[in-house]
Amino acid sequence: xxxxxxxxxxxxxxxxxxxxxxxxxxxxxxxxxxxxxxxxxxxxxxxxxxxxxxxxxxxxxxxxxxxxxxxxxxxxxxxxxxxxxxxxxxxxxxxxxxxxxxxxxxxxxxxxxxxxxxxxxxxxxxxxxxxxxxxxxxxxxxxxxxxxxxxxxxxxxxxxxxxxxxxxxxxxxxxxxxxxxxxxxxxxxxxxxxxxxxxxxxxxxxxxxxxxxxxxxxxxxxxxxxxxxxxxxxxxxxxxxxxxxxxxxxxxxxxxxxxxxxxxxxxxxxxxxxxxxxxxxxxxxxxxxxxxxxxxxxxxxxxxxxxxxxxxxxxxxxxxxxxxxxxxxxxxxxxxxxxxxxxxxxxxxxxxxxxxxxxxxxxxxxxxxxxxxxxxxxxxxxxxxxxxxxxxxxxxxxxxxxxxxxxxxxxxxxxxxxxxxxxxxxxxxxxxxxxxxxxxxxxxxxxxxxxxxx
Amino acid sequence: xxxxxxxxxxxxxxxxxxxxxxxxxxxxxxxxxxxxxxxxxxxxxxxxxxxxxxxxxxxxxxxxxxxxxxxxxxxxxxxxxxxxxxxxxxxxxxxxxxxxxxxxxxxxxxxxxxxxxxxxxxxxxxxxxxxxxxxxxxxxxxxxxxxxxxxxxxxxxxxxxxxxxxxxxxxxxxxxxxxxxxxxxxxxxxxxxxxxxxxxxxxxxxxxxxxxxxxxxxxxxxxxxxxxxxxxxxxxxxxxxxxxxxxxxxxxxxxxxxxxxxxxxxxxxxxxxxxxxxxxxxxxxxxxxxxxxxxxxxxxxxxxxxxxxxxxxxxxxxxxxxxxxxxxxxxxxxxxxxxxxxxxxxxxxxxxxxxxxxxxxxxxxxxxxxxxxxxxxxxxxxxxxxxxxxxxxxxxxxxxxxxxxxxxxxxxxxxxxxxxxxxxxxxxxxxxxxxxxxxxxxxxxxxxxxxxxxxxxxxxxxxxxxxx
Numbered sequence: 012x013x014x015x016x017x018x019x020x021x022x023x024x025x026x027x028x029x030x031x032x033x034x035x036x037x038x039x040x041x042x043x044x045x046x047x048x049x050x051x052x053x054x055x056x057x058x059x060x061x062x063x064x065x066x067x068x069x070x071x072x073x074x075x076x077x078x079x080x081x082x083x084x085x086x087x088x089x090x091x092x093x094x095x096x097x098x099x100x101x102x103x104x105x106x107x108x109x110x111x112x113x114x115x116x117x118x119x120x121x122x123x124x125x126x127x128x129x130x131x132x133x134x135x136x137x138x139x140x141x142x143x144x145x146x147x148x149x150x151x152x153x154x155x156x157x158x159x160x161x162x163x164x165x166x167x168x169x170x171x172x173x174x175x176x177x178x179x180x181x182x183x184x185x186x187x188x189x190x191x192x193x194x195x196x197x198x199x200x201x202x203x204x205x206x207x208x209x210x211x212x213x214x215x216x217x218x219x220x221x222x223x224x225x226x227x228x229x230x231x232x233x234x235x236x237x238x239x240x241x242x243x244x245x246x247x248x249x250x251x252x253x254x255x256x257x258x259x260x261x262x263x264x265x266x267x268x269x270x271x272x273x274x275x276x277x278x279x280x281x282x283x284x285x286x287x288x289x290x291x292x293x294x295x296x297x298x299x300x301x302x303x304x305x306x307x308x309x310x311x312x313x314x315x316x317x318x319x320x321x322x323x324x325x326x327x328x329x330x331x332x333x334x335x336x337x338x339x340x341x342x343x344x345x346x347x348x349x350x351x352x353x354x355x356x357x358x359x360x361x362x363x364x365x366x367x368x369x370x371x372x373x374x375x376x377x378x379x380x381x382x383x384x385x386x387x388x389x390x391x392x393x394x395x396x397x398x399x400x401x402x403x404x405x406x407x408x409x410x411x412x413x414x415x416x417x418x419x420x421x422x423x424x425x426x427x428x429x430x431x432x433x434x435x436x437x438x439x440x441x442x443x444x445x446x447x448x449x450x451x452x453x454x455x456x457x458x459x460x461x462x463x464x465x
Numbered sequence: 466x467x468x469x470x471x472x473x474x475x476x477x478x479x480x481x482x483x484x485x486x487x488x489x490x491x492x493x494x495x496x497x498x499x500x501x502x503x504x505x506x507x508x509x510x511x512x513x514x515x516x517x518x519x520x521x522x523x524x525x526x527x528x529x530x531x532x533x534x535x536x537x538x539x540x541x542x543x544x545x546x547x548x549x550x551x552x553x554x555x556x557x558x559x560x561x562x563x564x565x566x567x568x569x570x571x572x573x574x575x576x577x578x579x580x581x582x583x584x585x586x587x588x589x590x591x592x593x594x595x596x597x598x599x600x601x602x603x604x605x606x607x608x609x610x611x612x613x614x615x616x617x618x619x620x621x622x623x624x625x626x627x628x629x630x631x632x633x634x635x636x637x638x639x640x641x642x643x644x645x646x647x648x649x650x651x652x653x654x655x656x657x658x659x660x661x662x663x664x665x666x667x668x669x670x671x672x673x674x675x676x677x678x679x680x681x682x683x684x685x686x687x688x689x690x691x692x693x694x695x696x697x698x699x700x701x702x703x704x705x706x707x708x709x710x711x712x713x714x715x716x717x718x719x720x721x722x723x724x725x726x727x728x729x730x731x732x733x734x735x736x737x738x739x740x741x742x743x744x745x746x747x748x749x750x751x752x753x754x755x756x757x758x759x760x761x762x763x764x765x766x767x768x769x770x771x772x773x774x775x776x777x778x779x780x781x782x783x784x785x786x787x788x789x790x791x792x793x794x795x796x797x798x799x800x801x802x803x804x805x806x807x808x809x810x811x812x813x814x815x816x817x818x819x820x821x822x823x824x825x826x827x828x829x830x831x832x833x834x835x836x837x838x839x840x841x842x843x844x845x846x847x848x849x850x851x852x853x854x855x856x857x858x859x860x861x862x863x864x865x866x867x868x869x870x871x872x873x874x875x876x877x878x879x880x881x882x883x884x885x886x887x888x889x890x891x892x893x894x895x896x897x898x899x900x901x902x903x904x905x906x907x908x909x910x911x912x913x914x915x916x917x918x919x920x921x922x923x924x925x926x927x928x929x930x931x932x933x
Contacts, residue, residue, distance in 0.1 A: 261926040262915045274925035289924050290887075290917060374855055374922045431741040440855040441730050442754045442768060446737050 040207050045151055045163050047209025050103045050134035051078040052153045052202060053085050054160040055110075055124075057095035062361045065387035067354035069096065075154030075202030076100070076124065077136045077211060079238070083108075083126030086238055087201030088216050089115040092122050094351075100126060101160060103134065114241035117347060118185055118249070120216055121234055122201075123241040136203060139210030141189060141230030144171045152193040152215050152226070154202025166193030166224065173227065174307035175217075182348070184313045185249075188227040189213045195226030204228040249317035250342035253280020254287060256313065258306045270294045270330060271303040271312050277371050285340045287329065294335065295328035317345070348372070350414070352384050357425040358447060359390015360397060364414035380404045380437065381417045395447045397436070404442075405435040424449070497620050497671045503637060506669050510624045511635045512605035513667075515540040516568040517551045517580070517594065522561045524828055524866075531842075531866050533563075539626055539665050540567055540594065541678060542606040543710045547596030549580065550678060550706065552665045556585040556592045561829065567596050569604060571635065584714040587793055589705045590682040591665070593714055607667055609703030609710075613676035615642045615653050620671055621700070623655075623679060625663030638663060644697075653700040655679075668700050677702040724796040726824035727806075728759020730852075731791065733782040734771050742771075743812055748781035749773045750791050752808075756848070764819040767810065774807040796824070825849070833866060834896045836903040839914075839929055840872020841865055843885060843899055860919060861894035862886040877927045879916070886924065887917035 053076040058069050074091030078084070085100065092098050098110040108126045115122040126133070145168070152164045170190040175183055191204060195218045204213035213228030240247045255275035262272050270292040276283045293301055293312075297319065301312045319325055324341045350364035365378045383401040386393040403411055406424075411417045424432050432447040498506075517540040523532050540549040547567075555562045565580045583593040596604070615621070623638040643656025659666070659679060666679045680701040734749035750772040755762050772780050775791065776798050782788050798804055800823045807816050825848040826832075833844040843863035846856060850864065862884045868875050885893050889911065891902035906914055914929040 255923055255925065257925050261928055263913055263928065264930070272926060275923045290926075372922050374857070431737060433738075433741055440754075440852045443732060444738065444751060444753055444769075446735070446741055448737055 041149070041151065041165060044205055044207045044209040045153070048077070048136050048151075048153055048203055048205045048211065049161070049163070051136040052076075052103060052161070053078060053087075054101040054155045055085075055087055055092060055201060056099045056101070057092040058097040058099075059092070060094035060096065062352040062354070062385060065354075065360040065385035065390060065392065067352070067361060073155055073158040073198045074200045075198065075215070077153075077201075077203045078102075078126070078133050079135055079138065081133050081135055082131050083110075083128050083133050084113070084238075084242065085110060085124040085126060086214060086234060087122050087124060088214065089117055089120045089122045090216075091201045092124060093117075098124055100124070103161070114245040114247075116237050116241065116247040117349075118247070119183065119229060119233060119237050121214065121229065121237045121241070123238050136205075136211045137209060138231055138235060139206055139208065139212045141171075141212050141232045144168055144189065144206070144212055144230075146171050149207050150191055150193055150212065151205045151207075152191065152195055152199055152202060152228075153205060154199040154215060156194070156196035156198045158198050162199075164194040166191050169225070172307045174305075174309070175227065176306065183229075184310060185317060186229055186233040186310050186314075187307050188217070189230055191226050191228060192224035193226065194224060195228075199226075248321060249345045250319045250321040251316060251345040252282040252285075252340045252342055253277040254282045254293075256293070256303065256309055258309060259292075259302075259304045260306075266304075268292070269300070269302045269304075271301050271309070273329075281341045281343055285338050287327070287338060287340065288331070290331070292330040293327060294330055297325045297327075316342075350382070353414075353418070355392075355421055355425075357449075358392045358421075359387035360392035361385045362403070362417070365402070375402070375437075379413075380411050381414060391447050391449060395434075395445050396443075397434075397445055397447075398438070400438070401445075402437040403434050404437055407433055498622060498639060502673070503622060503639070506622050506673065507624070507635070507637045510607055510667050510669070510675070512570070513542040513607040514624060514626060514635050515542055515549060516626065516633050517549065517555075517565065518568070519555060519562040519565040521555065522563055524560070537629075539662055541665060541667055542569070542604050543608075544606050544713075545603045546601070547578070547580075547598045547604050548606075548710065548713055549594040549596060550665060550710075551592050551594060552680075553585060553590035553592045553682070556582060562592075565594060567594060568633075569596075571633075586706065586709055586714065589701060590680055591678070591701065591706055591709075593709055595713065607675055609707060610674040610676055611702075611704050611707060613670055613674060613702060614651075615645070615670060615676070615700070617642050617645050621655070622669040623659060623663050623666045624669070625660070625666035625679075627660075627662055633662075636662070638666075640698075642700075652683075653702075655698040655700070657698075659698050664698075675703075676700065677705070723800045724824035725798045725800045725802060725821035726760065727795045727819060727821060728756040728761045729766070730754035730756075731772075731788055733784055733788055735783055744771065744809060746783075747773070748783040748787070749809070750775075750780050750782050750788065760819045760822050761806075764806070764817040766806070766808065766817055766819070769810070770815075771809040772806060773809060773814075774805075776802075776804040776806075795821070828853075832896055834863075834900050835867075836900070838873070838903060838907045839931070840869030840874045841879065841885075841903075842867035842869075843896065845896055846884065856884070856919075860884065860886075862919065863893055863896055863899045873929045873931045874927075877916070877929045879918075879927050882920075883927075884919040885916060886919060887915075889914040889916070 055074045055076050057072055059072045061068050061070050074087055076085040076087035079086055092112060093115045100108050100110050108128050110124040110126045113123040113125050148168050150168055156162050168189060169192050172187040173190040174187050195215050199215045202215045203211040204215050206212050212231050214234050215228045217227040219225035237247055254273050257272040257274035259272060273289055273291040273293055275289055276287050296315055303309050303312050319342050321342055321344045324339050327338050327340050329336055329338055346366040346368045348368045350366050352361050352363045354361045361384045362381045363384050365380055365382050367378055370378045380402040383397055383399055385399050386397050406420045409420055428449055430449055434445045436443045436445045518537045520533050521536050538552045540551040543550050549567055562582050567578045567580045569576050578596045580594040580596045583595055585592055619642045621640050623640055625636055626633045627636050641656040642653050644654035646652040664679055667675050668677050670676045677700045679698050729752045731750045732753045734751050736746040739746045752768055752770045755768050774780055775794055778794055780791055782791055798821055802821050803818050806819050827849045828847050831844040831847045833842055835842040844866045846864050865881050865883045868879050887893060888902040889906040893899045893902055910933040916927045
């Protein structure tokens with residue numbers, strides 16, 4: 012018996028892709044599917060940029076990915092290899108290759124990597140179609156759970172169109188999720204979900220913590236579009252006009268009523284300017300009828316809007332109090348939810364620009380200012396009483412109209428060592444003056460040694 | 466870093482020396498309280514201890530949600546007609562005690578009385594209760610000695626009670642004076658923690674005098690901000706609260722004189738801020754946020770003004786905790802009073818006459834309405850809530866404070882904190898409108914009710930589906 016195991020192991024290592032003749036029936040199908048995909052699965056170890064407690068740090072994380080072109084484009088999750096300086100990949104033949112990040116999309120949690128190799132004969136996966144999936148169908152998850160490379164787990168599709176909405180700091184407005192009971196653990200992220208035909212049908216991305224075997228994959232149909240756009244433009248541009256949509260069930264369960272509820276309209280948005288109001292029912296966009304009875308129907312509508320041309324005027328058909336009208340609305344580009352973080356080491360804090368999406372979410376009157384994303388214990392910023400979430404509006408009387416202005420003013424002061432710097436800070440609905448005390452190391456020691464009663 | 470290392474060794478030595486000293490004193494003064502003395506003090510104070518039980522209605526400041534929980538505390542009878550001193554924790558900014566009962570006596574002699582909370586003193590974290598005493602019953606009580614001078618290491622007796630499982634048996638602890646703070650006023654701390662049942666416990670000094678009660682919060686006189694737990698048991702000396710025994714506070718918060726209001730959020734003028742603005746380092750109150758249309762705003766005051774004098778009292782706050790004094794000064798200046806406020810603007814002295822108005826209702830005092838049909842209890846959106854939750858003035862509605870489990874609102878997924886803007890087609894901007902809307906809908910009995918709400922930064926709908 013022991014010998015058998017050993018033999019099998021040897022076989023596996025020496026000849027991946029071979030199926031022993033002794034295996035029959037269902038097993039054979041599973042192994043065939045696994046062998047079809049496994050050579051193209053990549054074990055990814057990015058050195059990821061992480062911002063925590065007011066510091067920029069680089070941490071080694073582990074994830075998974077899969078090769079989609081013979082010259083080495085690799086699909087993974089944005090949360091695996093988003094902001095990474097080095098992305099080390101281990102291929103199925105155990106060769107180590109570094110990769111660069113071609114592009115990423117936070118809204119769908121997809122990142123596209125390119126292996127730094129001249130090879131053009133890399134094994135690739137075959138991409139399937141997620142649209143035709145049915146629940147109950149057998150699927151495999153391949154990847155590196157907890158760093159254990161070349162792991163295969165098996166389960167079924169538990170639900171083909173799970174709506175997760177917003178929560179836990181994640182949002183996925185443009186896709187529903189494939190839910191599976193195939194074991195998905197940290198490290199599986201970015202790896203392929205595979206059907207028994209050996210086609211990739213999803214990108215394993217999330218799991219429900221505190222639950223057993225509740226994992227989620229991004230449908231490959233969504234991932235494909237994002238990947239194509241990342242390959243072409245390095246980013247995904249989406250159009251939008253400033254409305255939050257809600258399913259019809261939130262207002263009525265009358266089946267005869269079709270459309271999508273407009274739950275919120277941002278004041279400064281083009282939809283708001285065009286006179287669209289919360290409570291209106293959206294019936295059609297550019298002549299295409301829309302209907303979202305249940306929450307899981309919403310991503311499709313979001314996507315329809317996102318795919319409109321940016322900066323063009325479209326007719327929306329709206330029902331208000333039973334009366335149908337047509338309203339022209341211009342689309343604009345949807346901004347990233349969060350700005351890029353930057354560490355300001357001299358003062359000991361990290362900050363990011365305020366994107367329009369963030370400003371709306373936090374009910375800020377404008378995007379002016381700089382958002383404090385973290386403070387280091389003992390740093391000047393912390394000592395001055397700055398806390399995460401504070402918004403810096405002015406520095407020494409200068410308006411911080413954009414992030415660059417802040418960076419310039421900051422650099423000047425950090426370099427000159429100007430002893431006191433005054434910031435105007437917004438904290439929730441309140442304003443506060445915060446004085447940064449740039450005290451040199453010598454001075455700090457003197458202060459520590461001095462008697463506070465003096 | 467070097468400075469710390471230098472001082473570490475001597476400090477350690479001092480610690481050992483101190484420990485030796487403490488041990489030496491322990492043996493030297495162990496005879497201060499003999500078992501017979503302890504027993505005598507126990508018997509003397511015991512009848513004046515009572516058990517206070519009450520329901521605490523705690524309002525969550527961020528949602529307005531009210532949670533009710535049953536709780537108990539030690540009480541001390543301080544007058545024959547039934548004045549009880551207890552831990553101030555029962556009356557906090559967002560906590561209101563209801564159904565207060567005081568149990569006097571133990572075992573067979575146990576008697577239970579309804580009591581009422583009096584207005585809480587501003588400067589010491591104690592609550593005063595008045596037993597409702599229609600038959601003019603006489604209660605056992607204790608009297609305190611003023612201005613006790615305690616010495617470091619002196620033994621103290623602390624009276625208190627054990628928990629539920631011991632039927633609240635009265636008990637006594639021996640502790641020592643473990644710390645003597647001299648600034649800003651003489652304050653004594655114990656050498657060891659005390660169990661919860663000894664908080665507000667009477668403290669007896671070696672001379673057999675009742676010198677105060679146990680508390681945890683540094684009063685402003687101790688240089689603290691009220692409600693900041695020091696984490697260390699302190700002796701609240703009788704001088705801190707004696708006036709309230711002689712002249713108990715008003716009967717109920719309803720009788721409370723309305724607080725005056727200036728309409729500013731402030732921060733102290735630290736020496737660094739003064740230096741930055743080129744001002745004398747004399748302290749003051751910096752106006753950091755000004756409430757639109759408030760008395761201060763109407764008098765022309767602006768953000769960044771530095772208040773140096775209020776109603777004739779010089780203001781010299783340099784630290785956060787000193788702002789409390791200013792707040793109190795404003796509150797007590799009297800609604801409708803015209804006060805002179807001196808301040809610096811861009812370094813130049815200015816004077817404004819401000820007509821103080823009544824402090825806007827806070828979340829704690831907000832009116833609420835409980836609808837019986839849908840299971841919603843809603844409150845008005847008070848000014849403090851607007852600032853705390855960052856709700857702009859153009860959001861008019863009522864905020865859900867409770868959702869009855871199993872109610873139609875609960876089934877629809879409504880939760881406390883949701884702001885209702887429209888109920889079943891009727892705009893809701895006040896409690897009255899909410900009441901009218903719910904009553905109309907309940908009368909019409911529609912198959913479903915769309916409720917338009919604000920949840921955080923977003924608006925959206927909830928659908929109620931009552932079975933009439």
